[in-house]
Amino acid sequence: xxxxxFGAVGLILALGxxxxxxxxxxxxxxxxxxxxxxxxxxxxxxxLSSLVIFFKPDTAPHWPALPRLMEVGAAILVMILYAILLxxxxxxxxxxxxxxxxxxxLGTRPVSSVVSGCLTSLGIYAVFHLVLGLxxxxxxxxx
Amino acid sequence: xxxxxxLADGFVIALTWQNLLLALLGCFLGTMMGALPxxxxxxxxxxxxxxxxxxxLGATPSLILLTSVYYGAMYGGxxxxxxxxxxxxxxxxxxxxxxxxxxxxxxxGEALSLSGISSFVGAFLATWGLILLAPQLVKIALLFGxxxxxxxxxxxxxxxxxxxxxxxxxTAFAAALGIGLATVGVDTQTGVPRFxxxxxxxxxxxxxxxxxxxxxxxxxxxxxxxxxxxxxxxSSSKVTIGRLMPSWSLLKSCTxxxxxxxxxxxxAGVLPGAGASLGSFIAYTFEKKLVDKEGTFGTGxxxxxxxxxxxxxxxxxxxxxxxLALGVPGSGTTAVLLAVLLALNITPGPLLFTxxxxxxxxxxxxxxxxxxxxxxxxxxxxxLFTRVLLIPPRILMPIVAMVSFVGIYGISGSSFDLLxxxxxxxxxxxxRKLDVPLVPIILGTLLGNAMENNLRRAITIDNGDWxxxxxxxxxxxxxxxxxxxxLLPIIFGKVVKARMRHMARDEEGSTID
Numbered sequence: 001x002x003x004x005x006f007g008a009v010g011l012i013l014a015l016g017x018x019x020x021x022x023x024x025x026x027x028x029x030x031x032x033x034x035x036x037x038x039x040x041x042x043x044x045x046x047x048l049s050s051l052v053i054f055f056k057p058d059t060a061p062h063w064p065a066l067p068r069l070m071e072v073g074a075a076i077l078v079m080i081l082y083a084i085l086l087x088x089x090x091x092x093x094x095x096x097x098x099x100x101x102x103x104x105x106l107g108t109r110p111v112s113s114v115v116s117g118c119l120t121s122l123g124i125y126a127v128f129h130l131v132l133g134l135x136x137x138x139x140x141x142x143x
Numbered sequence: 144x145x146x147x148x149x150l151a152d153g154f155v156i157a158l159t160w161q162n163l164l165l166a167l168l169g170c171f172l173g174t175m176m177g178a179l180p181x182x183x184x185x186x187x188x189x190x191x192x193x194x195x196x197x198x199x200l201g202a203t204p205s206l207i208l209l210t211s212v213y214y215g216a217m218y219g220g221x222x223x224x225x226x227x228x229x230x231x232x233x234x235x236x237x238x239x240x241x242x243x244x245x246x247x248x249x250x251x252g253e254a255l256s257l258s259g260i261s262s263f264v265g266a267f268l269a270t271w272g273l274i275l276l277a278p279q280l281v282k283i284a285l286l287f288g289x290x291x292x293x294x295x296x297x298x299x300x301x302x303x304x305x306x307x308x309x310x311x312x313x314t315a316f317a318a319a320l321g322i323g324l325a326t327v328g329v330d331t332q333t334g335v336p337r338f339x340x341x342x343x344x345x346x347x348x349x350x351x352x353x354x355x356x357x358x359x360x361x362x363x364x365x366x367x368x369x370x371x372x373x374x375x376x377x378s379s380s381k382v383t384i385g386r387l388m389p390s391w392s393l394l395k396s397c398t399x400x401x402x403x404x405x406x407x408x409x410x411a412g413v414l415p416g417a418g419a420s421l422g423s424f425i426a427y428t429f430e431k432k433l434v435d436k437e438g439t440f441g442t443g444x445x446x447x448x449x450x451x452x453x454x455x456x457x458x459x460x461x462x463x464x465x466x467l468a469l470g471v472p473g474s475g476t477t478a479v480l481l482a483v484l485l486a487l488n489i490t491p492g493p494l495l496f497t498x499x500x501x502x503x504x505x506x507x508x509x510x511x512x513x514x515x516x517x518x519x520x521x522x523x524x525x526x527l528f529t530r531v532l533l534i535p536p537r538i539l540m541p542i543v544a545m546v547s548f549v550g551i552y553g554i555s556g557s558s559f560d561l562l563x564x565x566x567x568x569x570x571x572x573x574x575r576k577l578d579v580p581l582v583p584i585i586l587g588t589l590l591g592n593a594m595e596n597n598l599r600r601a602i603t604i605d606n607g608d609w610x611x612x613x614x615x616x617x618x619x620x621x622x623x624x625x626x627x628x629x630l631l632p633i634i635f636g637k638v639v640k641a642r643m644r645h646m647a648r649d650e651e652g653s654t655i656d
Binding site for chain 2 (some may be wrong): 002025030032058061063083091133140
């Protein structure tokens with residue numbers, strides 16, 4: 001079943017891609033092939049392979065139960081928040097929070113997670129910023 | 144003779160204090176990454192590229208660092224195979240078969256040092272193979288025009304699934320997806336924006352480094368979250384290491400095995416679509432057929448440890464041949480190394496050898512240096528690396544995630560790239576669940592633009608005649624190979640894969656996913 005859905009999604013993607021290729025505005029100065037032809041070939045390959053996947057599906061993979069799926073979803077959400085808040089909070093605080101969360105959710109006890117998260121953040125800051133001189137996001141506190 | 148003097152020049156470039164330190168660091172990090180289950184060579188190199196890039200290292204030093212990581216990971220994979228019966232990376236799968244039984248018999252130390260020496264022999268011979276074969280391939284490649292290059296790229300994609308591919312439709316899907324991603328952005332030939340939907344961030348196209356780190360490193364984190372692998376932090380302390388140096392007679396009895404396996408592994412590495420996993424598989428099965436008369440393979444036969452290790456390290460070296468000489472990588476990790484080159488604005492291929500010989504020969508010299516360092520590091524310091532295995536993934540994976548974020552943020556300093564990377568991470572996780580290979584996606588984003596440019600150039604030269612693509616015998620030959628390479632796995636793929644899985648499962652009784 002998974003592969004049928006995957007094939008269908010792939011087919012929609014291929015059609016969308018082909019449509020987006022067709023509406024590319026060509027400039028008056030163009031080579032013999034133009035900017036549309038190659039994407040259309042790729043769209044064809046994408047569509048054909050999706051059709052094959054749809055009609056000859058493999059055995060479905062083992063999808064996790066809902067709680068595990070929520071777990072992955074929550075981690076994605078935390079990472080998105082991290083990406084957005086990084087410039088606001090500064091590297092050290094944002095990273096400590098995100099690393100603590102991930103360590104905790106991977107099965108470490110809460111207190112140890114906080115310790116490990118802070119150490120991860122400070123360690124990366126020390127190695128990459130202080131030693132190697134990489135510029136990391138600066139927060140309101142200057143780190 | 145010319146080759147030797149070029150090689151000597153390479154050593155002059157590679158033997159500076161900075162480069163030696165970078166090689167040492169790369170070997171160390173690589174071995175650790177190879178040893179840790181879940182972090183293979185591709186992941187290791189992928190995480191480190193943005194870092195090498197943002198640190199502002201030059202072309203040769205970055206290449207030295209990252210190829211040392213590559214070779215190091217090939218060495219490191221065996222440690223957890225032997226001690227824990229969990230392959231540190233895919234190529235080390237075959238090492239479990241005899242390595243773990245040896246460790247159970249109290250000969251872990253011998254197995255580790257023997258496999259270290261086999262790795263050295265395999266990589267050493269393969270580097271010589273690279274030196275001899277690559278310039279010959281360059282001579283052929285100089286005959287290539289745009290049409291031949293287009294056919295060559297198609298060949299690379301068609302064979303990428305490899306002989307062991309189970310579903311070619313998914314390989315083709317992945318390749319098309321990758322190439323499609325590469326077409327996002329302003330068209331290089333006419334300056335028209337394509338697939339950008341008015342989003343200014345997309346005008347430059349999607350940065351392939353963002354895609355690589357997301358697909359490889361972040362998807363690994365999601366997989367860990369899903370399974371919550373607490374089990375991998377097993378106790379390696381239970382295994383007694385035993386004596387460290389194998390006896391001379393043991394080494395002598397394994398020498399023919401190492402030589403044969405190195406040769407086979409190198410061949411598997413050079414051929415498109417094979418890579419290191421197949422190299423170790425072929426070496427092991429061949430050796431088993433040839434010398435295993437008493438049926439000791441699988442019960443801790445030292446030759447069964449020497450064969451796959453020599454094989455996979457030789458394949459790692461062999462895979463560099465098409466990558467450097469043609470600019471077309473034959474395996475996942477070399478695809479990531481290609482990304483390194485492109486990020487440094489170096490276009491691999493025949494012109495690299497004539498225009499930037501210092502990069503090529505510096506790199507080759509660095510391979511020799513890294514190899515010697517790895518041998519020296521891996522025998523006395525093996526205790527240290529076995530302790531690394533005790534770091535539980537629940538601590539390690541967050542560090543991997545955070546370092547990936549740091550690397551990507553360091554390049555552009557934009558949150559947008561981080562969001563794109565998370566998107567790729569999610570996509571990589573779903574695709575891995577669906578058994579869609581990720582390497583063709585990466586290769587597509589890397590080569591998509593070059594492929595399109597060659598296509599358009601070839602046809603423009605012939606005034607818009609599409610038959611220009613099959614005009615020369617060379618390109619017809621390449622197209623034929625591409626078709627055969629794509630169709631062959633449909634016929635034989637299931638058999639080969641089933642045998643690889645079967646052997647691995649049969650003889651060790653553990654699960655490998």
